[in-house]
Amino acid sequence: MKDTRDLAEAQVLITHEVGLHARPSVKLTKLAKGFAARTALALHADGPWVDAKSIVKVMATKAPKGSTLYLRAEGEDAAGAIAALVDLVRRDFDEVGAHVEVKG
Amino acid sequence: MSKSRASGSVASIGYASGPLFFLSVDAVAYMPSGVADEEAVRLRAALTSAAESVATLMQSADEEAAGILEFQIAMLDDESLSEPAFAAIAAGANAADAWSDAMADEIQGYEAAEDAYFRARSSDLRDIAARVLRKLSGVAELAPPQGAIIAGKDLTPTQFLAMDWTRGGGIVLKAGSPASHVAMLARSRAVPMLVGVDSLEAANGDLVLLDAEHGSVVVGPDAEAQRAFMSASAAHRDRVQHAQLRVRDRAVTVDGVAIDVLVNIAEPADVRSLDLASCDGVGLMRTEFLFGHGLPDEATQYAAYRTVLEWAGDKPVTIRTVDAGGDKPVPGYTLDETNPFLGLRGIRLSLSRPDVFRVQARALLRAAVHGNLKVMFPMVTIARELAEAAQLFELEAKGLAAAGIPHRMPPLGIMVEVPAVAISPEGLAAAAFFSIGSNDLTQYVMAAGRDNNAVSMLNDVRNPAVIALIGQVARFGAAKAIPVSLCGDAGGDPAAIPALLKAGLRSLSVTPAQLPLAKATIAASRAMDPIDGAA
Numbered sequence: 001m002k003d004t005r006d007l008a009e010a011q012v013l014i015t016h017e018v019g020l021h022a023r024p025s026v027k028l029t030k031l032a033k034g035f036a037a038r039t040a041l042a043l044h045a046d047g048p049w050v051d052a053k054s055i056v057k058v059m060a061t062k063a064p065k066g067s068t069l070y071l072r073a074e075g076e077d078a079a080g081a082i083a084a085l086v087d088l089v090r091r092d093f094d095e096v097g098a099h100v101e102v103k104g
Numbered sequence: 105m106s107k108s109r110a111s112g113s114v115a116s117i118g119y120a121s122g123p124l125f126f127l128s129v130d131a132v133a134y135m136p137s138g139v140a141d142e143e144a145v146r147l148r149a150a151l152t153s154a155a156e157s158v159a160t161l162m163q164s165a166d167e168e169a170a171g172i173l174e175f176q177i178a179m180l181d182d183e184s185l186s187e188p189a190f191a192a193i194a195a196g197a198n199a200a201d202a203w204s205d206a207m208a209d210e211i212q213g214y215e216a217a218e219d220a221y222f223r224a225r226s227s228d229l230r231d232i233a234a235r236v237l238r239k240l241s242g243v244a245e246l247a248p249p250q251g252a253i254i255a256g257k258d259l260t261p262t263q264f265l266a267m268d269w270t271r272g273g274g275i276v277l278k279a280g281s282p283a284s285h286v287a288m289l290a291r292s293r294a295v296p297m298l299v300g301v302d303s304l305e306a307a308n309g310d311l312v313l314l315d316a317e318h319g320s321v322v323v324g325p326d327a328e329a330q331r332a333f334m335s336a337s338a339a340h341r342d343r344v345q346h347a348q349l350r351v352r353d354r355a356v357t358v359d360g361v362a363i364d365v366l367v368n369i370a371e372p373a374d375v376r377s378l379d380l381a382s383c384d385g386v387g388l389m390r391t392e393f394l395f396g397h398g399l400p401d402e403a404t405q406y407a408a409y410r411t412v413l414e415w416a417g418d419k420p421v422t423i424r425t426v427d428a429g430g431d432k433p434v435p436g437y438t439l440d441e442t443n444p445f446l447g448l449r450g451i452r453l454s455l456s457r458p459d460v461f462r463v464q465a466r467a468l469l470r471a472a473v474h475g476n477l478k479v480m481f482p483m484v485t486i487a488r489e490l491a492e493a494a495q496l497f498e499l500e501a502k503g504l505a506a507a508g509i510p511h512r513m514p515p516l517g518i519m520v521e522v523p524a525v526a527i528s529p530e531g532l533a534a535a536a537f538f539s540i541g542s543n544d545l546t547q548y549v550m551a552a553g554r555d556n557n558a559v560s561m562l563n564d565v566r567n568p569a570v571i572a573l574i575g576q577v578a579r580f581g582a583a584k585a586i587p588v589s590l591c592g593d594a595g596g597d598p599a600a601i602p603a604l605l606k607a608g609l610r611s612l613s614v615t616p617a618q619l620p621l622a623k624a625t626i627a628a629s630r631a632m633d634p635i636d637g638a639a
Binding site for chain 2: 018019029
């Protein structure tokens with residue numbers, strides 16, 4: 001059931017210091033899984049697009065800080081999915097106060 | 105007669121007795137079924153079971169460890185990870201080979217990453233790969249009985265965290281190093297641990313007496329060995345209890361020399377449960393924690409410094425400007441270098457990034473009005489670096505003054521950890537104080553990396569060359585009225601303290617957990633050499 005009204009797209013700049021790293025990726029994929037829409041992300045407007053619900057695929061993009069994340073969703077709640085994902089990236093994935101390894 | 109004995113170096117002090125438990129070797133023998141459908145079923149079951157094990161591990165993990173484990177679970181739950189393996193199984197491969205090959209490709213992808221943080225994830229993937237393989241082969245997860253003495257070649261931090269240490273137990277490793285992460289964990293949880301134990305002749309389940317004070321292991325002890333162990337461990341327990349009772353007392357040596365004992369802290373939270381009366385101040389406050397997530401702003405830094413200064417009251421608090429680089433990378437700040445320990449780290453990096461350094465200088469200058477602040481610079485090698493850093497502080501102080509913001513110029517000192525400075529300290533006589541960083545000084549003098557097990561025997565602060573340099577710095581400081589302290593691991597090590605005092609040090613900074621025994625060791629040591637009376 002494809003319907004053009006159920007397509008949503010956005011792009012957002014990754015400002016999080018280490019980019020789309022392990023914990024941010026976990027948060028992003030978990031959030032994406034909460035929506036019925038098929039969600040995909042890419043580092044370029046023309047792809048390659050990867051499944052935003054797959055931690056393996058998302059991590060494999062190795063998106064560093066400063067890269068623009070292209071997001072695309074298709075399905076009933078596509079607009080909501082995109083809005084939520086963009087918001088997560090803008091909030092720097094709610095990552096604060098993480099630790100570095102500290103030694104003598 | 106006891107069955108056998110072995111000896112090793114103490115990585116974490118204490119006593120333990122219990123059944124021996126050998127860590128299983130990783131060699132996995134998988135018996136393929138020869139049927140593709142059955143192989144696929146087995147792999148699916150192994151993946152589920154591996155994810156369940158990690159989830160169990162996560163329940164008792166702290167926040168940092170939980171983040172890593174959550175990532176592992178998400179990877180295990182993701183079908184994209186196992187898809188190539190299932191495809192290979194359908195094409196005739198057995199489950200273990202299919203899984204190993206698929207993971208090898210995935211691991212290689214991360215190893216090839218440009219970004220060090222993505223590269224480091226290859227170890228998580230290896231962990232995942234090995235866990236699933238163990239499940240496939242039916243090898244049980246590491247589950248030693250409570251109170252067991254764990255023996256093996258080496259132990260990873262994850263393995264350590266997976267074990268229950270609440271009912272005692274200890275660790276005996278063939279390889280390993282007192283400087284390793286797992287040794288630090290063992291010390292922080294008071295789990296007795298020996299490393300470098302070569303010739304342990306024993307079987308699983310043998311009763312073992314572990315003396316991680318003198319560095320010995322007795323297997324299948326006879327009555328006499330049992331008696332000796334009981335009395336030594338009871339004496340140790342008494343000493344620890346006694347030391348705790350007297351932790352508020354000033355540390356004074358047998359020959360009447362008062363020694364300042366300060367604490368090393370890694371973040372403001374470390375002082376929350378610390379009794380101020382038990383120490384003479386903060387000898388080292390690290391600031392790397394502020395840089396854990398990129399570059400911190402002035403307000404965040406100021407608040408953190410102020411918290412500790414207000415806690416300490418009149419007592420001195422020495423804050424070290426960010427010591428990033430080496431083994432402490434900071435995303436967006438440190439560089440990816442082939443030899444980071446000899447690269448742009450500590451003050452070198454700070455001076456190369458005045459935009460970042462200025463923010464820290466302003467926060468420190470402003471915090472200085474709230475207590476007895478001293479500021480020290482890490483990795484200073486030549487006088488010009490200290491002069492440039494001091495100049496930057498002056499400039500920021502002027503800016504604050506012009507803006508009418510309260511501030512104060514703290515004494516500016518240096519870490520002595522580069523051999524060049526220890527060999528000829530006169531070049532840096534402009535420093536307000538010296539703080540010897542014995543960990544880095546030792547590794548640079550001995551040319552033996554701190555975390556490299558293969559050379560751990562060489563990484564010894566008590567080597568005469570290191571002690572001679574420490575003595576030279578102490579004498580130079582005494583002659584020029586420059587206060588000298590030491591803030592490396594050696595300061596809290598009962599085995600090293602007597603040599604440090606004899607070398608002339610009168611101020612040591614130790615981790616809060618080491619305070620009682622460090623003070624008790626000082627109280628039982630002499631500061632002067634009884635033969636010629638020289639310090």
